[in-house]
Ligand SMILES: Cc1cc2nc3c(=O)[nH]c(=O)nc-3n(C[C@H](O)[C@H](O)[C@H](O)COP(=O)(O)OP(=O)(O)OC[C@H]3O[C@@H](n4cnc5c(N)ncnc54)[C@H](O)[C@@H]3O)c2cc1C
């Protein structure tokens with residue numbers, strides 16, 4: 530396992546809860562879906578590192594996009610440019626996206642790893658459309674960049690538009706016949722609702738559920754996949770949605 534002690538080059542707030550940390554880390558070859566275990570503080574409290582996906586990697590610059598939801602992410606949000614942070618990784622299966630016309634389906638902060646996927650598809654000239662949903666309109670991030678990279682982009686919000694919509698309600702109205710593949714990341718309820726739609730194409734889910742060690746040792750991330758328990762951190766985090774059995 531590799532660890533990197535990196536200086537924060539830039540810290541950027543996208544909205545009240547979501548911020549980005551940018552680092553210089555040349556020489557790695559990360560794949561969409563891979564993530565780092567981020568050490569929150571230099572002492573043992575909080576003890577566990579926090580898994581954060583790669584949101585962008587360009588010319589040796591690494592961007593992590595983080596939603597402040599609890600103690601660990603709040604401590605990270607207080608870090609300033611010039612401060613150092615230790616990252617372990619990148620972890621996760623080296624998932625190579627198939628080169629077919631695809632649909633990216635993002636819910637909330639699930640856009641973070643999918644932004645990196647969008648960069649990959651765009652760089653490799655693979656067409657994709659984007660469907661990105663949030664609860665309130667003010668929560669969208671990187672709209673402009675995402676719209677530029679995708680062939681067609683659809684933004685939906687439950688609040689802030691005249692007709693509030695979710696990703697799932699919009700998908701029910703869409704013609705999905707042109708897509709050979711879909712990629713999704715978002716809350717577990719969205720994954721379950723997508724499973725219920727019985728989509729006509731294979732769907733790859735970027736699973737961002739709870740995690741402990743991040744490197745295959747603790748079984749804290751076990752998930753029922755293809756009728757056996759798998760570890761999201763080492764076997765995933767990108768798994769075929771139709772083969773996951775969520776425990777309710
Ligand atoms: C592989 C992977 C990649 C991830 N990538 C990103 C990313 O790019 N950006 C990002 O903002 N977050 C990402 N997450 C989620 C992130 O790791 C958690 O939000 C973070 O660990 C919470 O730490 P905390 O100390 O702030 O919150 P805690 O105090 O631990 O928890 C605060 C609240 O958040 C809930 N929570 C904690 N972890 C998760 C989780 N994984 N999913 C849903 N709810 C959770 C808790 O139930 C609690 O209600 C990823 C998770 C995984 C497993």
Ligand code: FES
Nearest residue numbers: 741743747748762
């Ligand atoms: S998080 Fe420990 S085994 Fe996956």
